[in-house]
Amino acid sequence: MIQAVFMMGGLGLVVGIGLALASKLFYVYVDPKVLAVEELLPGANCGGCGYPGCAANAEAIVAGKASPNSCVAAGPEVGEAIAEILGVTIEAKEPDIARPGCTYGIEDADLKYIYNGLNDCRAAALLGGGMKVCAVGCLGLGSCARACPFDAITMGDDHLPIVDEVKCTGCGTCERVCPKNIINLSSVTRRILKEYTTEECTTPCQRACPAGINICEYINEISQGNYRDAVLTIKERNPFPTVIGRICPRPCEDHCRRQLVDEPVAINYLKRFAADYEMKSGERTQPYKAPDTGRKIAVIGGGISGLSAAFFLVRLGHEATVYEATDKLGGLLRSAIAFNRLPREILDWDIQGILELGVKAETGKSLGKDFSVDSLFDVGYEAVLMTTGGWDSRLSRGIVDKVERPIPGTFLLLDWMRHWKDIGVGTDAVIVGGDKLAVDGARLLKDKGAKNITIIYRESEKELSVDDIDPEKLKEEGIQIIFDAAVERLFGEKETLDEIEIVDVKSGEKNKISARTLILASGRFPELIFSRVKPESEGEGEESAIENSDVIEAKNQGPVQWEARESYKRPAYGEESGFFSKADTLTDYSAAVKAIGAGRRVAATIHYLLYDIEPALPEKVIYENSYVQNVDELKDVKLSPRTIMPMCTEPDCPELELGYDENQARREAGRCLRCGLICYRHSAASNKEKQIAVLTGSNGN
Numbered sequence: 001m002i003q004a005v006f007m008m009g010g011l012g013l014v015v016g017i018g019l020a021l022a023s024k025l026f027y028v029y030v031d032p033k034v035l036a037v038e039e040l041l042p043g044a045n046c047g048g049c050g051y052p053g054c055a056a057n058a059e060a061i062v063a064g065k066a067s068p069n070s071c072v073a074a075g076p077e078v079g080e081a082i083a084e085i086l087g088v089t090i091e092a093k094e095p096d097i098a099r100p101g102c103t104y105g106i107e108d109a110d111l112k113y114i115y116n117g118l119n120d121c122r123a124a125a126l127l128g129g130g131m132k133v134c135a136v137g138c139l140g141l142g143s144c145a146r147a148c149p150f151d152a153i154t155m156g157d158d159h160l161p162i163v164d165e166v167k168c169t170g171c172g173t174c175e176r177v178c179p180k181n182i183i184n185l186s187s188v189t190r191r192i193l194k195e196y197t198t199e200e201c202t203t204p205c206q207r208a209c210p211a212g213i214n215i216c217e218y219i220n221e222i223s224q225g226n227y228r229d230a231v232l233t234i235k236e237r238n239p240f241p242t243v244i245g246r247i248c249p250r251p252c253e254d255h256c257r258r259q260l261v262d263e264p265v266a267i268n269y270l271k272r273f274a275a276d277y278e279m280k281s282g283e284r285t286q287p288y289k290a291p292d293t294g295r296k297i298a299v300i301g302g303g304i305s306g307l308s309a310a311f312f313l314v315r316l317g318h319e320a321t322v323y324e325a326t327d328k329l330g331g332l333l334r335s336a337i338a339f340n341r342l343p344r345e346i347l348d349w350d351i352q353g354i355l356e357l358g359v360k361a362e363t364g365k366s367l368g369k370d371f372s373v374d375s376l377f378d379v380g381y382e383a384v385l386m387t388t389g390g391w392d393s394r395l396s397r398g399i400v401d402k403v404e405r406p407i408p409g410t411f412l413l414l415d416w417m418r419h420w421k422d423i424g425v426g427t428d429a430v431i432v433g434g435d436k437l438a439v440d441g442a443r444l445l446k447d448k449g450a451k452n453i454t455i456i457y458r459e460s461e462k463e464l465s466v467d468d469i470d471p472e473k474l475k476e477e478g479i480q481i482i483f484d485a486a487v488e489r490l491f492g493e494k495e496t497l498d499e500i501e502i503v504d505v506k507s508g509e510k511n512k513i514s515a516r517t518l519i520l521a522s523g524r525f526p527e528l529i530f531s532r533v534k535p536e537s538e539g540e541g542e543e544s545a546i547e548n549s550d551v552i553e554a555k556n557q558g559p560v561q562w563e564a565r566e567s568y569k570r571p572a573y574g575e576e577s578g579f580f581s582k583a584d585t586l587t588d589y590s591a592a593v594k595a596i597g598a599g600r601r602v603a604a605t606i607h608y609l610l611y612d613i614e615p616a617l618p619e620k621v622i623y624e625n626s627y628v629q630n631v632d633e634l635k636d637v638k639l640s641p642r643t644i645m646p647m648c649t650e651p652d653c654p655e656l657e658l659g660y661d662e663n664q665a666r667r668e669a670g671r672c673l674r675c676g677l678i679c680y681r682h683s684a685a686s687n688k689e690k691q692i693a694v695l696t697g698s699n700g701n
Contacts, residue, residue, distance in 0.1 A: 383530065408494075529566070
């Protein structure tokens with residue numbers, strides 16, 4: 001008996017020692033901050049934060065990988081409480097809302113599929129191993145509604161999802177379970193930053209629009225008499241609807257599917273009608289703005305590109321101020337278009353709408369005279385956008401004979417060749433482009449005292465159109481030539497240019513070279529974004545901007561070191577790099593609507609850079625020559641002639657085109673086929689036979 005007691009005691013002692021050792025060996029330290037944050041989270045484990053549960057999100061928040069307000073199921077007070085634990089401040093975040101991207105349910109489809117034995121969209125999409133009718137269209141089985149943890153989605157009578165925006169928390173569960181990518185998280189910010197992809201249900205007109213306006217939607221609103229909603233849809237991507245409704249070259253109409261039957265829909269005239277309706281009412285309809293971020297951006301140049309960029313920056317929640325050298329905003333829209341095509345009161349109406357939205361403007365303020373890029377940083381701007389225009393705008397301002405230098409140390413080659421005797425140069429000088437004229441300019445640089453002179457050509461030596469440029473002979477003169485290269489960034493301090501970053505346009509390899517003087521052979525300066533070069537000690541930013549106030553103050557101390565870069569390229573030239581590629585404008589924009597698209601892209605680039613995110617085009621982005629599903633023949637669409645725009649026949653007309661009245665606009669809007677990717681509205685849908693295919697999941701065939 002005693003022996004058994006000793007044996008049991010010894011065994012217990014051994015087990016106790018083993019457990020004690022194991023506790024030491026396998027002890028896992030849990031950060032008390034993680035525990036404190038996790039206690040504040042609601043425990044929904046919905047995954048809307050992007051992490052598998054609240055515990056994982058708490059760890060990510062403390063590690064700085066997620067923001068304090070990343071929980072979509074919690075209110076703003078939770079984010080504030082978490083921020084207090086971490087000792088940081090947070091910016092207000094615009095809520096994400098699920099948004100369906102399909103307009104045709106199975107009730108309207110010509111070819112119907114009945115999924116016997118299946119009630120899940122993902123399973124139905126896999127059945128048969130391929131596309132049914134449309135690679136994007138909704139299958140209508142309601143997987144998104146069943147998956148929503150907040151009961152924010154129901155299925156409508158047309159078998160399309162309906163989102164309750166009050167209940168929706170933007171958790172993204174519906175987005176993850178949808179096999180066809182037709183329901184996605186959306187917000188004003190997301191839509192401003194968005195570039196369309198081949199996976200989305202876009203229409204031919206929308207893809208052709210340089211501004212990317214949701215044309216089908218605003219025409220549908222007009223057809224229903226919802227004119228203010230139509231204006232809001234237009235202003236999602238276009239801050240100048242009244243102007244563009246008069247002067248747009250209308251590339252969208254060249255791609256309108258209606259022309260396969262008779263004539264394209266008068267898309268631009270309908271835009272003008274909706275915008276004129278707002279103007280005549282005297283009541284401004286303003287688009288939604290994201291919450292204020294407290295970040296300030298200066299825009300130099302009050303033309304259409306600069307004003308558009310400022311408009312989108314304000315809608316992204318930032319503070320934007322436009323500095324214009326002349327006494328009025330508008331640029332070439334004000335000086336280069338005939339009055340009977342664009343009355344100036346029309347231009348003023350749209351500009352006033354941009355200012356009423358929150359864009360600030362300082363007119364009569366000239367870069368280099370009244371302020372500098374450096375001085376703008378000193379007064380608290382985090383980024384400076386330069387949109388000074390080209391020779392077109394210089395002609396309109398009457399300063400052809402004046403040398404302009406908006407970028408530190410940078411000149412146009414034309415100015416250099418005409419005024420080289422009056423321009424001081426640095427020891428290291430670079431000329432970009434210019435063919436044979438660049439060689440003449442380089443020799444003048446040498447005469448002015450430059451020691452290290454480099455000419456950069458985007459073309460290869462074989463591609464260069466000038467045959468008598470001999471690189472070896474020029475090298476003996478102290479002039480180096482670099483082929484297949486372009487400038488991508490500039491670096492400097494205060495009002496001095498120090499270095500440029502060049503990129504090999506074929507290999508993508510980058511390197512920096514010293515440059516105190518930079519001469520550009522183009523007819524304009526590139527539209528550049530100036531930002532401070534942040535010290536190495538500053539960590540990477542998060543999209544929701546978590547920063548300590550001490551860090552913000554430190555950034556504004558000492559000499560301003562800056563870098564300058566362009567926005568990301570438009571999709572058609574997404575693979576291009578460097579200044580003055582095929583994607584870039586060498587003169588002022590051939591169409592104002594293209595400048596609006598450029599303004600949105602540069603605003604998106606600035607937004608990304610403010611949060612230390614490298615801007616880039618998404619995968620499968622749509623460009624002009626993308627291969628997407630389409631149709632080349634329409635059936636069961638009745639002929640309907642285009643509504644002719646009324647013209648003024650009186651002498652001295654204030655406007656040549658008078659615009660549609662309400663009846664004409666409603667009639668013309670009714671001609672729209674409400675296209676999707678490969679779907680469209682039929683005129684006699686109820687009279688034609690519907691084809692039904694029955695798919696079964698019983699045997700897997």
